[in-house]
Each structure stands twice: as structure tokens, then as C-alpha cells.
Amino acid sequence: MDRQAEFEKLVQDIKEHTCSLRAGCIQAVPGDGNINSPVMFIGEGPGRVEDEQGKPFVGPAGKLWEEAIGNLGWKREDVYITNVIKCRPPNNRDPLASEVEEHKPFLERELEIIKPKLIVLLGRHAMQWFLPGEKISAIRGTAKRRGGRIYFVVYHPAAALYDPKLKSVLMADFKKIPILLKKIDKLPPIEETKKEIQAILF
Ligand code: URA
DSSP: OOHHHHHHHHHHHHHHOOOTTGGGSSOOOOOEEOTTOSEEEEESOOOHHHHHHTSSSOSHHHHHHHHHHHTTTOOGGGSEEEESOSSOOGGGOOOOHHHHHHHHHHHHHHHHHHOOSEEEEESHHHHHHHSTTOOHHHHTTOEEEETTEEEEEEOOHHHHSSOHHHHHHHHHHHHHHHHHHHHHTTSOOOOTTOOSEEEEOO
């Protein structure tokens, strides 16, 4: 199966799955965008507007994310964006650890198909999944390499919506993304199995 076919199968599996959140939401929300993008953005989970429209980051936080990538000259169809969980939790509450576990295989498949050069973790929940034990205020704006993957942590756009100070930090952090992408190409290779987290760049 080629990558496009694998991706379409994944989208179908996400749309048809049953999980503990599925009965309480309108629809599952698969990732969206360009599967050849070198950058994958990962948020927490669909909110009300995403649940209604079936697309990630199309509500108020999504507008801010579009503004942030727009500053880099990108549109949403240029990059790939997804969430840790694909179904909206009731009243937008934080996802439970068990719900994150249920959805983990979907995100792993997305990562396997897209193989992004850089994974941008939007907010605490996405960060906790990949870099457990870290504090977002301490590591935002920095890139970490763990095994074969490189992560860049930023505040969640929803957190920056009503706080101009966080918004300017978020916008400044996004401006580092194209610089990071250029630097990643020049990094020495690392064994996929190497588990310790290396701070790289910034
Ligand atoms: N917040 C998220 O984390 N994901 C979305 O899709 C929308 C808002």
C-alpha cells in the first residue's frame, strides 16, 4: 500500500472507530493537511467547532494557529495538523490517561506514515505524551531529540488567545520553526533506539 492509501485507510479507521468518548461527540476528527509536510503539529483534542466540522483546529484556537503559520508564509494545507485524541471529551474537559491510551495507536500510525522531520507539540497534553515529566514553561521554545524524533514544544494557541504576553511568546516560538528545519538537515544521525532526551538547538 502506498503512503496515500495508508493514510486514507487510517482516516477511515479513525472515522469508524468506537472508543469511550465516541458516543458523547458528534464525530471523530482525524488529522488533516499535507502528508508530505516536514512538520507535524499535534494539539490536545477536538473542541466544539472541530467536533461539528470534523476537522482539527478550525475554531478560535485554530484561527490563532493559522495566524502563527501564516507569519511563516504557510497555509494550513501546506502542513499537517492533528490531535492526541480524536474525539471531543464532554464539555472540553482534559482527556483521561485511559482515553489517551485508547487513541495512541492512531497517532503512532500518523507518525509512521508522515515521518515528520519536526514534531511541534502544541501545549501541555501533547507534550506530556511524548516528553513526560517536563514542564511546559521550562521547555517551550526549545527542541528536543529523543530516539529518531525531534520535538519542539510551544504553548497551546488556546492559552494564548486571551493573553497578549503568551501570544507574543507563541508567535516568537513559531518563527524558530523554519530555522530549526534547516538545522535538522545538518544534524549528525542518531540511533533510533537511543532513548535519552537530547536538547538540541535553541
Ligand atoms: N484545541 C486542540 O487541541 N485541538 C483542536 O483541534 C482544537 C482546539
